[in-house]
Amino acid sequence: MADYDVIIIGAGLGGLTSGSILSRQGRRVLVLEQSDRIGGACASYEKDGFTFDIGACIVEVMEPIEMAFRMLGTTLQDEVELVSCDPIYSFVFQDGSRLSVPLSFDGAAEVVERIAPGETANWRRFVEYFGDFYDQVIDSFFVNPANTMTDLLKMFAARPRILKYLPLFGGNYEDVVRKFFSDEKVQQITGYQACYMGLPPERTSGIFAMLVYAEHLGMFYPRGGMMQIPEAFRRLGEKHGMEVRTDTLVKKVLVEDRRARGVVLDDGTEITSDLVVSNVNARQLYLDMIGEEHLPWLARYGIKSYKLSHSDCMLNLGLDYGPPLDAHFSAMAAPMEVMNEKNKETENGILHDDKLGLICWTTLSDPAMAPEGKHTLNIVMEGPYDLRGTDWDKEKEPCKERAIAFFDKVIPGLADHVQVAELLTPYDFERRLLYPGGAIYDLELDLTQSATFRPAARSKSIKGLYLAGNSTHPGGGVPVVIGSGIICADLIDRYE
Numbered sequence: 001m002a003d004y005d006v007i008i009i010g011a012g013l014g015g016l017t018s019g020s021i022l023s024r025q026g027r028r029v030l031v032l033e034q035s036d037r038i039g040g041a042c043a044s045y046e047k048d049g050f051t052f053d054i055g056a057c058i059v060e061v062m063e064p065i066e067m068a069f070r071m072l073g074t075t076l077q078d079e080v081e082l083v084s085c086d087p088i089y090s091f092v093f094q095d096g097s098r099l100s101v102p103l104s105f106d107g108a109a110e111v112v113e114r115i116a117p118g119e120t121a122n123w124r125r126f127v128e129y130f131g132d133f134y135d136q137v138i139d140s141f142f143v144n145p146a147n148t149m150t151d152l153l154k155m156f157a158a159r160p161r162i163l164k165y166l167p168l169f170g171g172n173y174e175d176v177v178r179k180f181f182s183d184e185k186v187q188q189i190t191g192y193q194a195c196y197m198g199l200p201p202e203r204t205s206g207i208f209a210m211l212v213y214a215e216h217l218g219m220f221y222p223r224g225g226m227m228q229i230p231e232a233f234r235r236l237g238e239k240h241g242m243e244v245r246t247d248t249l250v251k252k253v254l255v256e257d258r259r260a261r262g263v264v265l266d267d268g269t270e271i272t273s274d275l276v277v278s279n280v281n282a283r284q285l286y287l288d289m290i291g292e293e294h295l296p297w298l299a300r301y302g303i304k305s306y307k308l309s310h311s312d313c314m315l316n317l318g319l320d321y322g323p324p325l326d327a328h329f330s331a332m333a334a335p336m337e338v339m340n341e342k343n344k345e346t347e348n349g350i351l352h353d354d355k356l357g358l359i360c361w362t363t364l365s366d367p368a369m370a371p372e373g374k375h376t377l378n379i380v381m382e383g384p385y386d387l388r389g390t391d392w393d394k395e396k397e398p399c400k401e402r403a404i405a406f407f408d409k410v411i412p413g414l415a416d417h418v419q420v421a422e423l424l425t426p427y428d429f430e431r432r433l434l435y436p437g438g439a440i441y442d443l444e445l446d447l448t449q450s451a452t453f454r455p456a457a458r459s460k461s462i463k464g465l466y467l468a469g470n471s472t473h474p475g476g477g478v479p480v481v482i483g484s485g486i487i488c489a490d491l492i493d494r495y496e
């Protein structure tokens, strides 16, 4: 008999979601995490009394998260205290002007009316269109497998109205926004969300414009930091016997006759299991941990052809004053052609002095994230892995100083009030979380690497091997990887 029913490699959200659900089904589950903490990119850490997030800092698109907690016999509200952010954004435009967008659809309509009266009716059309699309996909596409074309056909058969939106899947985000709005400022506040995919609006799939709608259903921050979400899954899993070991690096997946039989740890220890779930980058899984010799030629070729997603930097600041900002989330907005252009330059290893990005003022929602009277900011900004003519070991400190100087113009007084400043670079994500190329979503989220084209949640090459997290359908992002954990647990329930 194997040591465990299921071994999960990686304690990211995808791994912990599937692990906790599988434990509740009565399986003996072991989660192995190489770092000293769980949560992967959805985690928090403390420095000099300030609590910072490592990566993810927004919770939105709640349905998959709520569904996962329901499957664990509880509710999200009972497990994690979420603070609702309203206004949802303060947009900072390139000319320095600002605009707050409230949570409610009607409040947002009033903002649009103020910027461009002719666009209000278009806003209402946009909300209606994406509201219907959201209702069609949120409890189908995001929580059902897309391993095969049959899976996709089943999804469409159950929800034939999705077919009406096929042009969105093939079209790009920029075209969608331009189709609805002609005013440039309205385009900026509805085009901004493309940057979450790490692609320029001209290369981001049109379906992601849905985020603009979804954000008005709620944007949240967990009291205590993003870590509270993985901690809740760990707590619930452990209640049902799930075991979690940190500081435990998995080196290899044991494979016999194309079947996963367990794992080999860094120190050579073998732990056997009937099933293995991988929550790590799929290229790394198949090429380094399994080995090409165990893969059919088509799988070898396929896995090598995947492009990694973009990487980012995270600037974490502990301040001894209240920053003059208008909202929890301040978005550095720009016209879509500027976003396209900057993205191309970033892909060519150029770092800009003026940043696009997202400023998260976490202490606005939870003052306990800093010592009394002090504040924390988490700023997500560009960070290409390969820098032109230099590298991150040389650039980390100078880049941090330049970024503080830039954000000092956006947030007056900032530079004089920084007590703690840390820049997490793509090298840090690679070294701490073993993200190849610092890729924040493992694999790029474009159409050619989505749904059936993304590595399958139930491996087609290795029996008993399942995937959860960024690398598999539906892709990256907090609610999305939780959706992948649900799918993974469902598939195991169905086939094993």
Ligand SMILES: Cc1cc2nc3c(=O)[nH]c(=O)nc-3n(C[C@H](O)[C@H](O)[C@H](O)COP(=O)(O)OP(=O)(O)OC[C@H]3O[C@@H](n4cnc5c(N)ncnc54)[C@H](O)[C@@H]3O)c2cc1C
Residues within 6 Å of the ligand: 009, 010, 011, 012, 013, 014, 015, 032, 033, 034, 035, 037, 038, 039, 040, 041, 042, 054, 055, 056, 057, 058, 059, 060, 248, 249, 250, 251, 279, 280, 312, 313, 314, 380, 429, 432, 433, 434, 440, 441, 468, 469, 470, 471, 475, 476, 477, 478, 479, 481
């Ligand atoms: C800078 C940044 C900002 C982001 N902002 C947002 C946001 O605001 N909102 C949002 O929704 N999403 C955001 N994301 C994306 C989101 O955080 C991720 O999509 C999600 O957390 C990934 O979850 P996952 O299940 O794929 O696991 P991961 O978080 O990738 O965790 C994988 C785990 O596996 C471990 N591991 C790797 N190799 C091994 C091994 N060999 N042995 C054992 N353990 C191993 C790693 O240490 C890690 O803990 C952001 C990501 C980053 C990096």
